[in-house]
Amino acid sequence: MAGSHPRRLLLLAHGDFPERAKTAIGLLRYGTDPVVAVVDPDQPAGSTVDAAVPDLPAVPFVRSVDAAPPADVAVVGVAPIGGKLSAPLRAAVLAAIDAGCDVWAGLHDQLSDDPTIAARADAAGVRLWDVRTPPVEPQVATGEPHPGDGRVVLTVGSDCSTGKMTATMALRDAALAAGIDVGVVATGQTGVMITGEGVVVDRVIADFAAGAVEAVVASATAAHELVLVEGQGSIIHPAYSGVTLALLHGARPDALVLSHSADRAHIRGYPSVPIPPLDSLIELYEAVAAPVHPAEVVAGVLNTQGLRTDAADAAVGKMASTTGVPVTDPVRSDPSAIIDALR
């Protein structure tokens, strides 16, 4: 899917920007294709995305697809719970198709399963990419050693949405700057859109989830010295822990990076599940990894979004002291300090 020339992207982000617009923000921050506008009818006319999230580029908000500059691809840039396409988003998808755009989406609702969308895309001669459709045939994990020599590092989390994808991309950039031959295996819809490859593991039939991860990680180990695998969910997440464990045992990493968010005391949306002390969470990850392929947590990444600099520094210091490994917030600070720990 990775194209060789830049495509102009139009991001559809109806409602809840930036909270629910993980995909849009990921593409704005780490994508290599230019973004012409973000469609969100709730934003003030004439405003730009950096007004909402300061470290993003000054891309304009527009109120509709019709008001947007010309684009090649419209991307569904929000990740609603359950992955359903809302009515306003669906209308925007149809408008983008009529304007001649390809459409990419990472929702559980497949664009190509919607007869109206499929027919309009066909008529307009544009392509639909449901990034959650697995790129490999259903396969059971073999458990065989990966074919290449690449060192595999997986991000694991205390919860969903702690910044695993963001950290993975920031570590990639720092590794590249350090002259390391690094590859990323994306495992979520945003990461797959940014890198143009990978597998959206939560969309795979449970029996084949580890097998799908194994297949994409195996290829990457033959191509790169360092392979950063984007993590998903958490081993203690009441709904998504199965995805997390399939990823851990399918990727069979050589080392782990623990991702946490400073504002998180319990699993988001599950107040009855507190996040345990991070040292015991590390013990749990290492204990579960060990029977299949031993791996230790060698570094930590902390999301300190919303904290003042001094509070953020204190939170990073506290996590480093609790976990006993180097920690950074890769959005706020240069993560090159922890790159050495990954090799």
Add this chain to the structure above:
Amino acid sequence: MAGSHPRRLLLLAHGDFPERAKTAIGLLRYGTDPVVAVVDPDQPAGSTVDAAVPDLPAVPFVRSVDAAPPADVAVVGVAPIGGKLSAPLRAAVLAAIDAGCDVWAGLHDQLSDDPTIAARADAAGVRLWDVRTPPVEPQVATGEPHPGDGRVVLTVGSDCSTGKMTATMALRDAALAAGIDVGVVATGQTGVMITGEGVVVDRVIADFAAGAVEAVVASATAAHELVLVEGQGSIIHPAYSGVTLALLHGARPDALVLSHSADRAHIRGYPSVPIPPLDSLIELYEAVAAPVHPAEVVAGVLNTQGLRTDAADAAVGKMASTTGVPVTDPVRSDPSAIIDALR
């Protein structure tokens, strides 16, 4: 799906009986519907299934569907790796349809996705039941307490195919004999066919696996005093651990029963993954369960198939001493001794 009157079953078990015929054997041993014959062209003419597996009833083998007595339902009774329908099995399915049978199957290949099978079933006016199709809409686990007071007990294993389904059915029978109001939540194709309900969890999209389990267990807790949930795979299985963890966190059991097979030193098919000492495996299960819903292993079930009685007794005694909980082989011995531990 549970019918109120018995249906005559014809079991299709082409090749590898009894090794690959887990579903056929489960229905022969624990099903409540009568089995008229088992179709397997590889078996000697005139032989019966108890010649192959002594504790089964003396149901005749036949060489083809045409040679079988009249039946109401043909069941695909083998569980090939990867869940593919082989050419001889497919031919037998078509012959059964032409003979007016409904067809049940628990394969990954869905009967209803095969245009020829679907058209012939339609023409013959018979019904196809793909038991792996989830009975509930895709839903994310809520993590809410179960609505009923039923005590939930989940079987967890050292590996796949250690006898979790068999143990669950034997414990059900023993609990019924002890006057306990007990229900079973089946989670694999054989268990779902035997009980007529449940969810084949390994066929659910990974994101929704825990949610599907939660939904079926929640209903059962409102209907029964004791709810036995059939386990799947193992937390240390390189391919299926994600399914196991989705089941553990979705079911949120109050207690666990550890299932092991005496002949198993490593994960079947994965010689690089030894099964750890059972006391440390118990620690791992309890550690992973705890953050979501604490549960202890309160009993063990050991599959001693193929051992002489004295060796089987010794193996059961050894597992009891390693684990510190009551252990039995529920196929060989009356499991009522461990029922007390489940309440």
